[in-house]
Amino acid sequence: MARYIGPVCRLCRREDMKLFLKGERCYTDKCGYERRSYPPGQHGQARRRKRSDYGEQLREKQKVKRIYGIAERQFRGYYHKAARAKGVTGDKLIQLLERRLDNVVYRMGFASDHAEARQLVRHGHFKVGGHRVDVPSYLVREGDVVEVREKSRKIERISESLAAVERRGVPGWIALDKDNFKATVQTLPTREDVTLPIREQLIIELYSK
Numbered sequence: 668m669a670r671y672i673g674p675v676c677r678l679c680r681r682e683d684m685k686l687f688l689k690g691e692r693c694y695t696d697k698c699g700y701e702r703r704s705y706p707p708g709q710h711g712q713a714r715r716r717k718r719s720d721y722g723e724q725l726r727e728k729q730k731v732k733r734i735y736g737i738a739e740r741q742f743r744g745y746y747h748k749a750a751r752a753k754g755v756t757g758d759k760l761i762q763l764l765e766r767r768l769d770n771v772v773y774r775m776g777f778a779s780d781h782a783e784a785r786q787l788v789r790h791g792h793f794k795v796g797g798h799r800v801d802v803p804s805y806l807v808r809e810g811d812v813v814e815v816r817e818k819s820r821k822i823e824r825i826s827e828s829l830a831a832v833e834r835r836g837v838p839g840w841i842a843l844d845k846d847n848f849k850a851t852v853q854t855l856p857t858r859e860d861v862t863l864p865i866r867e868q869l870i871i872e873l874y875s876k
Contacts, residue, residue: 724873727866734863735764736781741804746874757867758858765856768795769803771813775841775850776832777825792819807852814849 718726732742749759764770769785772793778784784803787793791801794814807813815825829845837843838860843850858867 721873724869727869728873731764731865731867731870734781734865735767735770736785737764737804743874746870750875755858757871760870761858761861761865761867762856763806765861766806766808767803768793768800768805768807768813771807771841771852774838775813775843776829776835776837776845777815777848777850779824779828779831783824783828787822787825792816792822792825809852809855811852812849813852814847820848 728742732739737745745760745763746756749756749763752759765774769781769788772778772788773781773784777793778787788803788805789801791799792815793800794816795805795807795811797812799816815822819825825848829848832843832845837850838856840852840854840856840860841850842853
């Protein structure tokens, strides 16, 4: 699967908002978006033209894909799964994205950004319900306990991220036990739990054409 491996600060500048793709750096004055809050490229500082409705929808989809670090084919699959589920399609789409194991690991504070969380999961450093899981797209369920494996608790990146978790905060649907390197999914996330300015209705309109 193709994955973007270039400078991630360009992505924040393209979307004209902080996507928090670079961990702790995003909270300092070294943040690329704070230093150059205009789109990348030679025409980045030129006067911006008003986007069409399609352009707004496409931009919103790209933004959400970049926040969660997933590719088009997988993202479209989440849309179709949300469309088949009972309830509001947009809310279900956001819930599915939030339930991904790599996102949950990030929300719990075991990683400083989504890319790091994905790598840690792929390397098998976590257990869900007592079983080792190394699939970033694994969907957690209510009551699941996610914990760092015993031999992985000395990894410096995990310890540093946990030490800084207060700055970022932990969502209300997660109960974190820092001392024991584990957290519990108390309830499934709701739309209100996602504070990033996501306009999911634009994505639904784009895919339902």
